Amino acid sequence: MTTTSVTLSGVTRRFGATTVLDDVDLGFGPGVTGLLGPNGAGKTTLLRILATVLAPTAGTVRLLGRDPGDVTARTEVRRRLGYLPQANGFPRGFTAFRFVDYLAVLKEWTETGARHAEVRRVLGLVGLGDQATSRLRRLSGGQQRRVALAQALIGDPDLLVLDEPTTGLDPEQRASLRGVLSAAGRRSTVLLATHQTEDIAALCERVIVLDGGRVRYDGSVADLVGSAVGKVWLADEPSPDSLSSWRTGTGRFRMVGQHAPVGTELAEPTVEDAYLLLRGTKAEPAVTS
Ligand SMILES: Nc1ncnc2c1ncn2[C@@H]1O[C@H](COP(=O)(O)OP(=O)(O)OP(=O)(O)O)[C@@H](O)[C@H]1O
Helix, strand or coil, X not given: CCCCCEEEEEEEEEECCEEEEEEEEEEECCEEEEEECCCCCCHHHHHHHHCCCCCCCEEEEEECCECCCCHHHHHHHHHCEEXXXXXXXXXXXXXXXXXXXXXXXXXXXXXXXXXXXHHHHHHHHCCCHHHCCCEHHHCCHHHHHHHHHHHHCCCCCCEEEEECCCCCCCHHHHHHHHHHHHHHCCCCEEEEECCCHHHHHHHCCEEEEEECCEEEEEEEHHHHHHCCCCCEXXXXXXXXXXXXXXXXXXXXXXXXXXXXXXXXXXXCCCHHHHHHHHHHCCCCCCCCC
């Protein structure tokens, strides 16, 4: 029986004297889980561990039920893993088709006909079926990001690790991609680091907020948003009590804070509001050096 579970127990990662992940315990099964956090929170480091690119300094990792510290098990995990790194890192001179085909060869798709059909399928999934023969350097930033994502989708991996997949994508492509990722999440474990709170709201049931290398929140998106009810309000003037405020297109100020003034007009909170509130309350930083 294959397992799709992923678990981390007491995972710590240090770079020299700097602790970037500190005693992280997490478990995942099928579905799309969002990973939010400020710059430097440790999201990429966590995803690199889940993609078997980096080993933890301490703690235990089980990917698809296996220990990635064991060479044979790691190879087996990699066969069932799709990874979109934060940076695209394309070789020079490749077309979209040749690049994805090259990665498919590395993923052991030895039969040419089946491999080419798979390359066409994943390029189609990211909306680039008609750009297969375009050279990568001639594609826009958003199109290049979609090519990078296409390679992660080869073979419908059981574990899909995506580091900011929607960076640079236009609204239509982001919407279309949500369809692809939610479909993947029906059978696979999908982990998605992003700064786009709308993508979390649209796509994820569960969200993890990482802050200073520690898990600050792990729960449903609905509960996170629910925690901000009554703490987002609209007024004609900014309030000094708010954690965050800005003048909206209507000319009124939208504010997020622990205490909405009595009698004020409340607004429906978003994931972003709840995230700002969470960040606005004190967290002990784990990153030490
Ligand atoms: N190989 C490395 N050597 C030294 N420090 C590193 C290394 N990789 C990451 N770090 C440090 O670890 C911290 C967390 O980095 P990481 O890239 O995991 O954060 P992040 O949450 O993904 O940030 P962002 O939102 O900016 O992408 C940063 O302070 C970074 O400088």
